[in-house]
Amino acid sequence: xxxxxxxxxxxxxxxxxxxxxxxxxxxxxxxxxxxxxxxxxxxxxxxxxxxxxxxxxxxxxxxxxxxxxxxxxxxxxxxxxxxxxxxxxxxxxxxxxxxxxxxxxxxxxxxxxxxxxxxxxxxxxxxxxxxxxxxxxxxxxxxxxxxxxxxxxxxxxxxxxxxxxxxxxxxxxxxxxxxxxxxxxxxxxxxxxxxxxxxxxxxxxxxxxxxxxxxxxxxxxxxxxxxxxxxxxxxxxxxxxxxxxxxxxxxxxx
Amino acid sequence: xxxxxxxxxxxxxxxxxxxxxxxxxxxxxxxxxxxxxxxxxxxxxxxxxxxxxxxxxxxxxxxxxxxxxxxxxxxxxxxxxxxxxxxxxxxxxxxxxxxxxxxxxxxxxxxxxxxxxxxxxxxxxxxxxxxxxxxxxxxxxxxxxxxxxxxxxxxxxxxxxxxxxxxxxxxxxxxxxxxxxxxxxxxxxxxxxxxxxxxxxxxxxxxxxxxxxxxxxxxxxxxxxxxxxxxxxxxxxxxxxxxxxxxxxxxxxxxxxxxxxxxxxxxxxxxxx
Numbered sequence: 001x002x003x004x005x006x007x008x009x010x011x012x013x014x015x016x017x018x019x020x021x022x023x024x025x026x027x028x029x030x031x032x033x034x035x036x037x038x039x040x041x042x043x044x045x046x047x048x049x050x051x052x053x054x055x056x057x058x059x060x061x062x063x064x065x066x067x068x069x070x071x072x073x074x075x076x077x078x079x080x081x082x083x084x085x086x087x088x089x090x091x092x093x094x095x096x097x098x099x100x101x102x103x104x105x106x107x108x109x110x111x112x113x114x115x116x117x118x119x120x121x122x123x124x125x126x127x128x129x130x131x132x133x134x135x136x137x138x139x140x141x142x143x144x145x146x147x148x149x150x151x152x153x154x155x156x157x158x159x160x161x162x163x164x165x166x167x168x169x170x171x172x173x174x175x176x177x178x179x180x181x182x183x184x185x186x187x188x189x190x191x192x193x194x195x196x197x198x199x200x201x202x203x204x205x206x207x208x209x210x211x212x213x214x215x216x217x218x219x220x221x222x223x224x225x226x227x228x229x230x231x232x233x234x235x236x237x238x239x240x241x242x243x244x245x246x247x248x249x250x251x252x253x254x
Numbered sequence: 255x256x257x258x259x260x261x262x263x264x265x266x267x268x269x270x271x272x273x274x275x276x277x278x279x280x281x282x283x284x285x286x287x288x289x290x291x292x293x294x295x296x297x298x299x300x301x302x303x304x305x306x307x308x309x310x311x312x313x314x315x316x317x318x319x320x321x322x323x324x325x326x327x328x329x330x331x332x333x334x335x336x337x338x339x340x341x342x343x344x345x346x347x348x349x350x351x352x353x354x355x356x357x358x359x360x361x362x363x364x365x366x367x368x369x370x371x372x373x374x375x376x377x378x379x380x381x382x383x384x385x386x387x388x389x390x391x392x393x394x395x396x397x398x399x400x401x402x403x404x405x406x407x408x409x410x411x412x413x414x415x416x417x418x419x420x421x422x423x424x425x426x427x428x429x430x431x432x433x434x435x436x437x438x439x440x441x442x443x444x445x446x447x448x449x450x451x452x453x454x455x456x457x458x459x460x461x462x463x464x465x466x467x468x469x470x471x472x473x474x475x476x477x478x479x480x481x482x483x484x485x486x487x488x489x490x491x492x493x494x495x496x497x498x499x500x501x502x503x504x505x506x507x508x509x510x511x512x513x514x515x516x517x518x519x520x521x522x523x524x525x526x527x
Contacts (some may be wrong), residue, residue: 054425078425084418087522088440097436100424131520 002030004186005051007092009060011045019210020046021244026204026216027096033179033186035200037193037243043211044139044189051187052076052155072115073157074185077151081158083138085130086143095145102149109148116144121138135168140195147178154179156188158243160195168192172199173226197238198229204240207248215244281342307491312498315491320481323499325402329476330461337396338457338507345401348393349408349442350434363409370402374463382468392461392476399460400453406447411442433517444523447515454511458504477503 012021021043028034037042049055051062053073064074068211079097085094092113099109118128120140129142130138139160146154156175160168172195179186190196196203197219205215219237221228228234256523276389289309296308316323319409348366352359378395385391415438465478475483477500519526 052425054421060418076425078422080422082418082420084416085479086419086440088438090441100436101423101426101428101432 002183003064004028004030005065005185006065006151007051007060008048008063010047010050010057010062012050012055013058014157018067021050021057021211024211024213025060026213028185028187028202030184031185031189032201033176033199034202034204035188035196036188036204036206037190037196038206038214038240039191039208039249041208041211042206043208044206046211048155048157048187048189052078052153058176067080070201074152075149076153076155077149079139079142079146079154079156079159081161083130083142085133085138085141087130090127090129091122091133091141092128092142095148098145098149113144113167117141119178120144120147124212133161134167136171139163139167139171140163143171143175143178147182150182151184154184154186156186157192158189161191168195169226169229176224192243193238194229195233196240203241205244205248206246214248215241217241217244257389278299285286304488304490311491312494313373315495316488319492319495322366322475323355323495325474326477326480326496326497327362327503329389329474330458330465330478330500331507332390333392333461333464333476334396334457337461338400338450338453340393341401341453341457342398342404343395345404345449345453345480346408346446347441348401349446350412350439352405352409353436353438354430359409366405374399374460380469381464381520385468387467387468387470389476392478393463395464396457396460399463399494400457403456404446404449407418407445407452408442411445412438414442414445430512443515444525447511447525448520449510451508451515454507458500458507462500 005025007026007028010021010024011019013019024047026044036047038044038236046055050057052075066070070241085091086097089097092110095117096113099112104112114123114126117123120143122137122140122144125137125141130141133141139162142159146156159175160171163171175186175188176199188199190199197217200219203217203219204213205217207210207214217237217240221237223232290437294307296306307315350364352363364444374395377398378391380396380444381391381394385394419437419441420433422435428436462478462481465476466482467474469479477496480496484490516526
């Protein structure tokens with residue numbers, strides 16, 4: 001069952017006194033696609049790790065709500081900026097790794113990993129090693145590995161930051177189609193405002209020093225297709241997000 | 255791995271043979287030139303054969319004593335291989351334990367390093383006391399001298415595991431054993447292979463040192479005893495022949511380890527390229 005995620009006054013101060021995140025509050029709707037966008041050091045990754053349970057807040061809390069009330073951390077999967085594939089394993093064995101660690105029987109994990117690889121367009125590369133893949137293919141494998149466990153919550157930390165722009169557009173489209181097809185809540189971190197505007201249902205804009213939320217948008221487009229990026233409608237939303245970030249940064253410099 | 259090696263494919267057998275030939279030919283040429291210079295110098299200056307025998311005299315001794323040399327190679331080689339295998343198991347196990355526990359590493363690693371500094375020849379007589387005369391002393395000596403490189407290489411290899419991959423295993427709730435078996439051990443293989451290569455040569459040296467103090471002459475003698483006997487008989491040519499056989503045993507062991515390492519790493523690690 002998908003859950004609403006409530007982030008209430010969440011802060012994270014490190015041992016050396018550095019305030020990575022201060023007073024972050026917002027809700028993530030069950031089954032939604034939320035993107036955290038902002039410059040380096042604004043606490044995006046910190047917030048993602050707090051949502052994923054990889055770190056604990058020093059103030060505030062993250063809670064997961066089902067239909068009835070607060071629940072435990074949902075089944076969560078991560079994909080990182082680097083594909084993090086094991087170089088000695090084939091693509092298939094890499095994608096099957098989470099199932100293997102969970103004790104799923106070999107036949108079932110091969111079947112599920114093969115199906116997921118086919119879904120992300122790597123059906124012909126199952127026996128290759130990661131060193132034989134392009135950057136875009138590695139990221140597809142990384143996404144397939146994250147999705148093979150059928151997560152309720154998918155957390156993506158700048159997953160396409162290291163690939164070229166054209167591949168990145170294709171991967172953004174793939175991500176949106178996977179999200180539409182599979183029942184899951186997605187939270188993604190990115191530096192790219194264009195990517196955030198294109199992919200997200202909800203854009204959370206963050207600024208640094210200290211890391212905080214400065215604005216939220218819910219882009220809504222009549223037709224969502226790759227050509228959307230070239231429309232004035234898209235450019236207008238993009239400019240709005242950029243303006244909110246710019247105002248926050250200028251205010252900080254004053 | 256970087257994206258630069260994205261198109262790297264498994265090398266074809268013919269190119270492997272070609273690369274092996276390219277690697278061997280220069281060193282073979284140097285050996286031939288050195289042997290020719292040695293033979294020429296002996297012919298020119300005619301030193302006593304007791305001091306420096308000519309390469310051809312060594313070859314002659316090899317042919318004449320081939321049965322004794324083959325038996326010696328077998329005995330010393332067996333001790334070295336057994337010692338090497340035990341050192342490999344002990345080294346990888348201890349290295350893994352030390353990598354897993356900071357307490358163990360801080361407690362045991364300095365002691366292991368200190369023990370490594372103790373000269374083998376100084377403790378070899380003790381091995382006779384503990385293990386008795388015979389092959390056991392040679393094997394123990396081979397283990398002692400070759401275990402540390404494997405331990406250190408395993409420890410370094412495991413401690414250098416990519417932190418991103420460690421995090422990947424953590425988010426997938428891998429157990430400690432799963433992380434060791436599926437991540438840290440494979441990650442450390444290139445480093446372990448390097449440690450095993452060093453240990454391969456050392457194990458032969460260790461076995462011979464053990465034979466010097468703990469073996470005895472019989473119908474068949476190991477290399478260490480053959481060397482001692484040949485020196486007593488003023489057969490320097492046979493000493494050279496026995497040393498050459500020992501070197502060949504070490505080289506063969508090194509070659510086998512390198513081949514196994516290449517098979518394990520050829521598809522994914524640059525060191526096997």
